[in-house]
Amino acid sequence: MPSEMWVTQRQDHFNDANTKTWQQKYYVNDQYYRKGGPVFLMLGGEGPLGPTWMVDGAWIDYAQAYNAMLFSIEHRYYGKSHPTPDMSTENLQYLSSEQALADSAYFIQYCKYKFELQDNKWISFGGSYSGSLSAWLRLKYPHLIDGAVATSAPLLAVIDFKEYLDVTQASLATTGSGCNEGIEEATTAVEKLLQTEDGRGQLKKMFKLCDDIDIENKLDIANLFSNLANNFEEVVQYNKDNRGFEGGVGANITLDVLCDIMTDTSRGLALQRYADVNSLMLSTYSEKCLDFLYYNMIEEMRISDWNKTDSPGGRQWVYQTCTEFGFFQTSDLVEQPFGQRFPLSFWVQQCKDIYGYRFNADLINAGINRTNTNYGAKNIKASRIVFPNGSIDQWHALGKLDNLPAGSTAIFINGTAHCANMYPAAPTDIPELTQTRMTIQKLIGAWIQ
Structure with a gap:
């Protein structure tokens, strides 16, 4: 080398x-x-x-x-x-x-x-x-x-990249019918269980959550839904890309694998299948539980010491999205199966909480407009x-x-x-x-x- x-x-x-x-x-x-x-x-x-x-x-x-x-x-x-x-x-x-x-x-x-x-x-x-x-x-x-x-x-730099989920669902649909429908059914079930204490306990167990769900913490809820969507988003984005030569994990998990799980009724209801996908992803990346707490994510992203972060490039790249590109993968598209719980405001809030008070949608849009004008x-x-x-x-x-x-x-x-x-x-x-x-x-x- x-x-x-x-x-x-x-x-x-x-x-x-x-x-x-x-x-x-x-x-x-x-x-x-x-x-x-x-x-x-x-x-x-x-x-x-x-x-x-x-x-x-x-x-x-x-x-x-x-x-x-x-x-x-x-x-x-x-x-x-x-x-x-x-x-x-x-x-x-x-x-x-x-x-x-x-x-x-x-x-x-x-x-x-x-x-x-x-x-x-x-x-x-x-x-x-x-x-x-x-x-x-x-x-x-x-x-x-x-x-x-x-x-x-x-x-094209955009603050609200809602097309991301549009292409995600279209790509999942290439595996045949039932995958998006299963995700939508599971999302509805998650929404229903969130409304009761027993339901939240059930979700914690099924999805191997690291912490109890605080229904009053909207940012935690947004982060949970975003994480569950991300199980599919990442796999779709890198589907069958031959990246295994780099030595990374997860190259063997394709959208076919996930959709096979989501359409396998022998596993139980759609909610259970959605949880099975989550378990597969946790296992693949050697995670014992799903950390969905917003504060934990923000604290990790606030680390400014070069040698102390577990997310190489995370703080830097999010800064570039907040100042130049946007690219926020929101749930603002109505016709998609992952729910509407992680809207644009959730992503703008991250810019503010990670880097300081001065970040808001107007400032981010100004940077995006400059990028598009420049290039x-x-x-x-x-x-x-x-x-x-x-x-x-x-x-x-x-x-x-x-x-x-x-x-x-x-x-x-x-x-x-x-x-x-x-x-x-x-x-x-x-x-x-x-x-x-x-x-x-x-x-x-x-x-x-």
């Missing part, structure tokens, strides 16, 4: 009076490179950057085909790349997509001289948030990036970008599917989930996914001519 390397970055690229610097982690793999070949840059996203992607994934096939040099850089504030002594709200002011793009631009210039790559073509890669960064890097720094692969990239949202105007999206993936609702600027390409892959085309090929891949990887490779070949 490639070793960690470090580059000195400015804390604030947009204020020359700030002379503070920090060390950004990156990796390099030159085993496929031949002089004059292209340079591929994988942008880090909202989590720690590891070396696994430097030796595996679809882009490795592209590197072998075109004799490319490979770099990846860790996003500021994630993993080991710390621009500030801690993650206090004041210190998070240097965390933004604009600063991250400026980091990338400087890194390219740095590598051009350090590795003698002044005349090579550069192609950026990313998936999900870093897919957006890949597209925006091509938009903002076209003199440095010759083409961009922007996989599953949400380009163009779905009206992005830049050539030589490919936008692959999967039909199962909820994030395609905010992505680029049509009305493309000249020279850019959108690929909508029926039957795949989040970032599926980035992962290593597998014998079980559907033909549309295999074709997408081939199309991306051909596009890169045209861009580097």
Whole structure:
């Protein structure tokens, strides 16, 4: 595996009076490179950057085909790349997509001289948030990036991402009838049991809750319903994405597995089946019980010491959603089976409780409007970008599917989930996914001519 390397970055690229610097982690793999070949840059996203992607994934096939040099850089504030002594709200002011793009631009210039790559073509890669960064890097720094692969990239920032549950239920429906209906029936049953003390006790036992339910605490109730929905949301988002090569858990749980449980009447009523799904997810992630208390979640997210949090990237990413993107996966869509208990106000309250009094819906919307104005949202105007999206993936609702600027390409892959085309090929891949990887490779070949 490639070793960690470090580059000195400015804390604030947009204020020359700030002379503070920090060390950004990156990796390099030159085993496929031949002089004059292209340079591929994988942008880090909202989590720690590891070396696994430097030796595996679809882009490795592209590197072998075109004799490319490979770099990846860790996003500021994630993993080991710390621009500030801690993650206090004041210190998070240097965390933004604009600063991250400026980091990338400087890194390219740095590598051009350090590795003698002044005349090579550069192609950026990313998936999900870093897919957006890949597209925006091509938009903002076209003199440095010759083409961009922007996989599953949400380009439209929205405060109320109610389409997330719309795509979730549509994806669950692809398994056949009964899954969404079972979830809706179970949700109704949970609502009914909440109304009595005995019912709340029954819910605690069935769903392996860590604490008793306080019916007066609306935020706890919202968090409970959000957690139960999340059991399905996460599985749908990453359904059959071949991510097992990274060593993570849960890759074997698919939406088919969950819907098989929800439609198996031999297990009992829909409520019991909903609880069985919850038990499966707790077991998979080695959790003894479901901690649904809002205060516990907020206390975890308030931890600003780099070394004391159990949620790597959580505090940082939520800050970016509160200041730049929104993306709040609310229950505000009426026609969906998970109930209406985690509305927009629940998510706005989190911004306020985690980071301080100044956060409200107006402030969050101001940041979102600035983001969309800055990058163009779905009206992005830049050539030589490919936008692959999967039909199962909820994030395609905010992505680029049509009305493309000249020279850019959108690929909508029926039957795949989040970032599926980035992962290593597998014998079980559907033909549309295999074709997408081939199309991306051909596009890169045209861009580097």
